[in-house]
Amino acid sequence: MPEGDTIHHAARRVGAALVGQAIESIEMPHPRHRLDRWPQRLANRAVESVDAHGKHLFLRFEGGLTLHSHLRMGGKWGVYRRGERWRRATHRAWLVIRTAAHEVVQFDGPVLELMTESRTRFDRRLAALGPDILAPDLRDDHSGATPRWDERAFIARLRSDDATRSIGDALLDQRTLAGIGNIWKSESCFIAGVDPWRRVGAVTDSEALEIVRGARPLMQESARRGGRITTYAGGGHGGTWVYERAGLPCRRCQTLVCSRGQGDDNRITFWCPTCQP
C-alpha cells in the first residue's frame, strides 16, 4: 500500500509535468467515470498546483475544481514522456492527462473524485485528517498558506484517542497522524525502540515524538527520491530494520524478528522484542 512518502513523491512528479503546461487532453476511460463528463468540465483549465496530505493527492485546476485521489491498496500514479511505454496495462488507466511532453496516468483508482474547492475544505473525511507527517516544519511558516507539521497537534490527537489501543494501531489512524502506513509503522517503532504493542496510555509524549521524529526525515528523503523504502543501509545493500523480516535475526541484536496482525484491520506488525521493550 502506498504510504505518505510515495504519494508526496507522486505529487511532485505529477506537478512538475502539469503545472504551467497547456493541457492537451483529459480522458477518464474507466467505466465507473465514463458518464461523469469530468473531461468536459475540466477542459481548457490549467492545473494550478498538485499537493498531498497524508495519502491523499489533490490536482487543483483553475476555477476552483479539484481532483481528489486516494490509491488505497493498489492504485498508482505514472508520469511518462509522450511515447514512453506505460508500466501498467492501458485498460487499468482511470485518468489520463496529456501535455505536449507528458502523459500523467492514474491506474486502478480506486478513489477519484471531482470536487469544488469548498468541498475539499469541508468534506468530513478530509477535514478529519490529522497533521501530515510530511508537511513542512512549523518554524518555517511564513505565509500560513500551507498546513505545517505540528507536533503538539499530533500529541493532542493521540491523547484524545482510546488509551488502551496499541501504539502501532494508533499510528495507522489517519485522524491522529496522516501519512503512516504499515511499513513506516513498523520501522518507526523500531527506530524509536518502542514496542508497537504497548498501549497508547503507556507511551510517553517524548516516546511518541521520538517515533515521528525518527520517521519524518526518512520519509522526507523517500518523498524526494521515490522508489523502494530504505531505512537500513548497512552491509552494502539497503533494506528495512524489521518490516517483512519475520523470523530473520534483528540487524542490531540478532534476536529473531516477530510479526503478528494488529488492530481491527489486522495489519501485520514487525518488531524486535529485545530492541523494542
Ligand SMILES: [Zn+2]
Ligand atoms: Zn533487536
